[in-house]
Amino acid sequence: YYFQTYEMLARLWAATGQAGNALDFFAALVDRMPGSSTARHIYASLLEAKGDTAAAEAQWRAILRTVPDDEAVLAPLLQRLQQRGKPDEALALMLAAQAYNPRNFRNNERLVAFYDARGDAANMVKYMRALAASGPVNAQLYLDLGGALEKLGRDDEARIAYRAAEKTAAGQHDAAAGAAAAAAWRRLTR
Secondary structure, eight states, X not given: OOGGGHHHHHHHHHHTTOHHHHHHHHHHHHHHOTXXXXXXXXXXXXXXXXXXXXXXXXXXXXXXXXXXXXXXXXXHHHHHHHHTTOHHXXXXXXXXXXXXOTTOHHHHHHHHHHHHHHTOHHHHHHHHHHHHHHSOOOHHHHHHHHHXXXXXXXXXXXXXXXXXXXXHHHHTXXXXXXXXXXXXXHHHHO
């Protein structure tokens, strides 16, 4: 049960040509401790290295059922779904991750890009706001948010976004973004 050594043990077995031992050990460990995401991560990696991507993905999905925003699992699984032309399945995983952790910066960033690519301005704005709340962002995000809100005809909200862009730009010493934000705000307040 010394989870800190699991990764080292798996690498040791793999490096010494004992991948079969590693697979057997981690399969048994996952059976004994189904809630251990560490054991599942390693087991999934071993399965993937063996070429059993379906079994690896099953382990990843089991992890996501417990921790829907686990980036080490979510990112590669989303990439595979996109490559397979399954954007709706990828979206379902991203939305589950967002519901679980609304402040996951990387997931919110993906949602913004997803809805931008679909031309869905309303959802793009929703997740741009979530992205802004996720952590430190640059003034450009607020400028983009203001522009998207303007396109939706939500000028009052756009002015607020432009003010946030101006304040953020001042804090980041970004004179160009600050000037652009101030100009956009003035244009909307005439």
